[in-house]
Amino acid sequence: MCDTCGCGSEDEEVILRKPGKEGEHFHLEGEDHLHHHGEDLGQSHHHHHEAREIVVEQNVLSRNDLLAERNRGYFEARGVTAFNLVSSPGAGKTSLLEQTIRDLKEEKKFFVIEGDQQTMHDAERIDATGVPVIQINTGNGCHLDARMIHTAVKEMDIPEGAVLMIENVGNLVCPSLFDLGEHKRVVVISVPEGDDKPVKYPTMFRSSHLCIINKTDLLPYVDFDLEKVREYARQVNPEIEILELSVKTGEGMDRWYQWLRENS
Amino acid sequence: MHELSIAMSIVDLAEEYAAKEEAQRVLEMEIEVGELSGVVTEALDFAMEEAVAGTLCEKARWKIIPIPGEVRCRACGHVFPSDSLFSDCPRCGQAGVELVRGNEMRLRSILVE
Numbered sequence: 001m002c003d004t005c006g007c008g009s010e011d012e013e014v015i016l017r018k019p020g021k022e023g024e025h026f027h028l029e030g031e032d033h034l035h036h037h038g039e040d041l042g043q044s045h046h047h048h049h050e051a052r053e054i055v056v057e058q059n060v061l062s063r064n065d066l067l068a069e070r071n072r073g074y075f076e077a078r079g080v081t082a083f084n085l086v087s088s089p090g091a092g093k094t095s096l097l098e099q100t101i102r103d104l105k106e107e108k109k110f111f112v113i114e115g116d117q118q119t120m121h122d123a124e125r126i127d128a129t130g131v132p133v134i135q136i137n138t139g140n141g142c143h144l145d146a147r148m149i150h151t152a153v154k155e156m157d158i159p160e161g162a163v164l165m166i167e168n169v170g171n172l173v174c175p176s177l178f179d180l181g182e183h184k185r186v187v188v189i190s191v192p193e194g195d196d197k198p199v200k201y202p203t204m205f206r207s208s209h210l211c212i213i214n215k216t217d218l219l220p221y222v223d224f225d226l227e228k229v230r231e232y233a234r235q236v237n238p239e240i241e242i243l244e245l246s247v248k249t250g251e252g253m254d255r256w257y258q259w260l261r262e263n264s
Numbered sequence: 265m266h267e268l269s270i271a272m273s274i275v276d277l278a279e280e281y282a283a284k285e286e287a288q289r290v291l292e293m294e295i296e297v298g299e300l301s302g303v304v305t306e307a308l309d310f311a312m313e314e315a316v317a318g319t320l321c322e323k324a325r326w327k328i329i330p331i332p333g334e335v336r337c338r339a340c341g342h343v344f345p346s347d348s349l350f351s352d353c354p355r356c357g358q359a360g361v362e363l364v365r366g367n368e369m370r371l372r373s374i375l376v377e
């Protein structure tokens with residue numbers, strides 16, 4: 001139970017916080033969350049008791065898709081470019097963001113949303129670079145969704161021309177299904193994970209615009225066939241761009257920066 | 265438990281349509297799940313039990329209708345059934361296909377009262 005608002009278990013609810021202001025947190029907006037438990041419905045004037053069929057024919061995630069489109073419209077109106085960074089846990093998303101911000105912050109205005117099930121660790125790392133960041137803790141949730149981004153963005157007041165970096169929860173399954181309203185999706189894989197990621201998680205590679213292969217400094221120590229990854233990734237998505245780099249040594253970072261400049 | 269958020273979205277959608285029709289409860293849900301959607305049917309089934317608790321769908325039965333995968337060869341255009349996006353074309357032998365069908369995650373219909 002959180003002490004600020006007495007809300008239920010912190011493990012299960014989605015909570016948003018800013019570094020240095022951990023005492024203040026906020027929750028998702030209720031507007032789109034329908035939880036009718038039948039109470040008020042019973043009072044409605046006409047009652048139908050006979051069973052009847054309703055044809056729905058809707059994509060299960062249509063509500064998220066709608067909100068994502070709204071986010072996209074908001075970003076476009078402000079000239080903000082949003083990137084959604086996805087990967088398995090530990091591929092190097094936060095490291096990539098830290099280094100990118102340090103190298104480009106004179107050139108671009110960065111804003112960051114960090115998604116993790118628990119902890120403020122990643123937000124604190126971004127906070128140390130000096131750019132605005134909001135941490136979203138999803139509790140049991142294994143992905144960010146459009147409503148979380150909508151809520152976070154409202155707290156950020158992102159100016160014209162800024163770049164919004166959204167680091168998704170480390171997971172290659174669910175984040176592939178949930179559009180956040182980003183302009184480009186960037187999937188990061190790292191050399192120690194092995195070269196069959198695109199085969200195991202085709203949905204993610206199908207929906208991404210750029211694939212970054214990180215930790216190339218480890219290539220001498222691991223069996224990892226770069227050509228094979230390229231081939232697999234292009235089989236599911238012939239349009240996907242692929243960049244190899246090492247955040248640790250800095251090798252290949254300039255090509256990533258060039259891609260960012262071309263796409264924001 | 266990656267299917268829980270999908271299950272919750274299904275229940276939310278069913279509730280939304282039921283509420284629009286001023287229904288008291290949802291009795292049945294027909295859900296279409298494509299074989300290439302990445303959703304595991306057994307896991308979704310399991311997740312649904314959790315997702316319906318405390319909602320208009322609490323007492324509902326659901327039916328998960330699998331939609332078979334179908335892909336098109338990028339080299340020769342041949343369309344063929346497949347349960348993977350990494351299958352070689354049976355006509356020309358090339359790798360590299362695009363999805364035609366089997367990515368669905370739809371709520372087809374609900375029965376309410």
Ligand SMILES: Nc1nc2c(ncn2[C@@H]2O[C@H](COP(=O)(O)OP(=O)(O)OP(=O)(O)O)[C@@H](O)[C@H]2O)c(=O)[nH]1
Pocket residue numbers: 087088089090091092093094095096122169170214215216217218245246247248249
């Ligand atoms: N050798 C090597 N290690 C790296 C590189 N980039 C990141 N790492 C290390 O990989 C580990 C995980 O990096 P993070 O940046 O926290 O990864 P992440 O994707 O943000 O992780 P989650 O947010 O937990 O999913 C850290 O120990 C990093 O120092 C790299 O280029 N080479």
Ligand SMILES: [Mg+2]
Pocket residue numbers: 093094095122167
């Ligand atoms: Mg991280």
Ligand SMILES: [Zn+2]
Pocket residue numbers: 002004005006007025027
């Ligand atoms: Zn609270």
Ligand SMILES: [Zn+2]
Pocket residue numbers: 142143171173174265266267
């Ligand atoms: Zn998941």
Ligand SMILES: [Zn+2]
Pocket residue numbers: 033034035272276
């Ligand atoms: Zn709900």
Ligand SMILES: [Zn+2]
Pocket residue numbers: 337338339340341342353354355356357358
């Ligand atoms: Zn063919």
